[in-house]
Amino acid sequence: EKQEEVSKQSSQHPKPAGLVLQYGTAGFRTNAKHLDHIMFRMGLLATLRSKKTKATIGVMVTASHNPEEDNGVKLIDPMGEMVTPAWEGYATQLANAEQGDLLTALKDIIEKESINMSQEANVFVGKDTRSSSASLSQAVLDGVSALGGHSKDYGLVTTPQLHYMVCCQNTQGKYGEATIEGYYRKLCQAFIQLTKNASNCTDDQKHLSVDGANGIGALKVREMESHLRRELQISLFNDGSKGKLNHQCGADFVKVQQKPPTGININPGERCCSFDGDADRIVYYYTDSDGQFHLLDGDKIATLISTFLKELLTQAGLDLKIAVVQTAYANGSSTHYLEDTMKVIVRCTKTGVKHLHHAAQEFDIGVYFEANGHGTVLFSKVAEEKIQQLAEDPNMNDERKRAARLLQNTINVINQTVGDAISDMLLIEAILAIRGMTVQQWDAIYSDLPNRQLKVKVSDRRVIDTTDAERRAVSPAGLQEAIDTLVKKHRLARSFVRPSGTEDVVRVYAEAETQESADSLAHEVSLAVY
Numbered sequence: 001e002k003q004e005e006v007s008k009q010s011s012q013h014p015k016p017a018g019l020v021l022q023y024g025t026a027g028f029r030t031n032a033k034h035l036d037h038i039m040f041r042m043g044l045l046a047t048l049r050s051k052k053t054k055a056t057i058g059v060m061v062t063a064s065h066n067p068e069e070d071n072g073v074k075l076i077d078p079m080g081e082m083v084t085p086a087w088e089g090y091a092t093q094l095a096n097a098e099q100g101d102l103l104t105a106l107k108d109i110i111e112k113e114s115i116n117m118s119q120e121a122n123v124f125v126g127k128d129t130r131s132s133s134a135s136l137s138q139a140v141l142d143g144v145s146a147l148g149g150h151s152k153d154y155g156l157v158t159t160p161q162l163h164y165m166v167c168c169q170n171t172q173g174k175y176g177e178a179t180i181e182g183y184y185r186k187l188c189q190a191f192i193q194l195t196k197n198a199s200n201c202t203d204d205q206k207h208l209s210v211d212g213a214n215g216i217g218a219l220k221v222r223e224m225e226s227h228l229r230r231e232l233q234i235s236l237f238n239d240g241s242k243g244k245l246n247h248q249c250g251a252d253f254v255k256v257q258q259k260p261p262t263g264i265n266i267n268p269g270e271r272c273c274s275f276d277g278d279a280d281r282i283v284y285y286y287t288d289s290d291g292q293f294h295l296l297d298g299d300k301i302a303t304l305i306s307t308f309l310k311e312l313l314t315q316a317g318l319d320l321k322i323a324v325v326q327t328a329y330a331n332g333s334s335t336h337y338l339e340d341t342m343k344v345i346v347r348c349t350k351t352g353v354k355h356l357h358h359a360a361q362e363f364d365i366g367v368y369f370e371a372n373g374h375g376t377v378l379f380s381k382v383a384e385e386k387i388q389q390l391a392e393d394p395n396m397n398d399e400r401k402r403a404a405r406l407l408q409n410t411i412n413v414i415n416q417t418v419g420d421a422i423s424d425m426l427l428i429e430a431i432l433a434i435r436g437m438t439v440q441q442w443d444a445i446y447s448d449l450p451n452r453q454l455k456v457k458v459s460d461r462r463v464i465d466t467t468d469a470e471r472r473a474v475s476p477a478g479l480q481e482a483i484d485t486l487v488k489k490h491r492l493a494r495s496f497v498r499p500s501g502t503e504d505v506v507r508v509y510a511e512a513e514t515q516e517s518a519d520s521l522a523h524e525v526s527l528a529v530y
Ligand code: 16G
Pocket: 025, 026, 351, 352, 353, 354, 370, 372, 374, 499, 500, 501, 502, 503, 507
């Protein structure tokens, strides 16, 4: 009878014939008007995934930093991580089955994965603030109920909040309580504990301007504020009351344009940050007294956090292996500073959160950040246990114990399931307060090499194939040699090209000693791509 229910319900969410979409780096993402059938089918697939894993699965409706007209959907696996690659493949198959073939496509997955259809299923659903999100998340819920699954609709949440809920649910509360209130309580309590270690922090230093990108992050910062007990005083801009989502604001705009968002009052020297449209990315910035803009991106954030953690490990006398995971976009100066001065292990992976996340899991403490501001810190079980033991050891001296307690609260403030703008913001603010560090001092840890990103439209971006974590092109023939020749003409230069996983373009990155040099290298390389 389930088959009948699926047939009946799916006719309410028909697939336009011939439409083909791919589950890409960030799930499905395109203009919202093409997505109704995708949402229904992702409700079906999440239900199957839940039966298969015997755990709660998450479905998030969002298109992150894309324009308001777009939307998208992502599946969240039991521990709060991105859905596994084989199931990304199923997602694409199910999404592209023509209306009449849907049941066959479903059966195919059920057979391949030997899914017991009488197993119970639970799916958590969340959505961002886009106008299309309400009806699209309803389509997901319809998909879940068509296969007899149970669903819980969290309504408006940030992407990382939904990841957190899924993880809490599947660890029987060990990670925290699977409620929005529980999330604020855990993070804010840890933040307040951390800031107790900040001696003589003035009200001025407790102030932060936040650009909410006119999205869900703004709503959630408002919701959280009372939990912070004025230990952090936030001025919220782009809160969605006037401006359009992600339009000339938000983390992606600020990072790519290398300028402040519109809609924010920024006074010289003041610390500001921007979230993206689903609040899983954050970048910081300030303008100096000459009006010059200074960006502190994911690389600067990773450096601040890993330096802080490394110092605490030394103070605690804990022998734990810490590494920073970056992508090809990481500024060369950050990699040098981390390896040569900080002496931490640095790894480079392909673009996309799942790649960084997996690489970070291989260390006791893995700090991962994309330059675009998406990142978090992962602590292994062993690391967490050692830290806890030390923090609770009655015979331990005060300095070591204090360091262990700071590490414990850092674990609690960070959302280990995925990069989280709110959680990252609280950790960064705590570190700056504890170290009595201004945003200018943070910025001065190392100087970024000037850089430029360009995108190039080509007839088929798939002809470009890369290796070495996207740092070298293996095809088309001759391209890498051409890039090498161009790079040699500039000082301290580096450049690479890669096909985008989210747009029909090829991305070009170049860095060099001066901005003029980086700009012309990026331009020259983009000509070589044609
Ligand atoms: C997606 C990724 C992000 C990556 C970006 C690159 C996730 C959740 N998000 O937004 O990490 O930086 O794609 O886009 O993995 P691109 O392939 O178009 O350059």
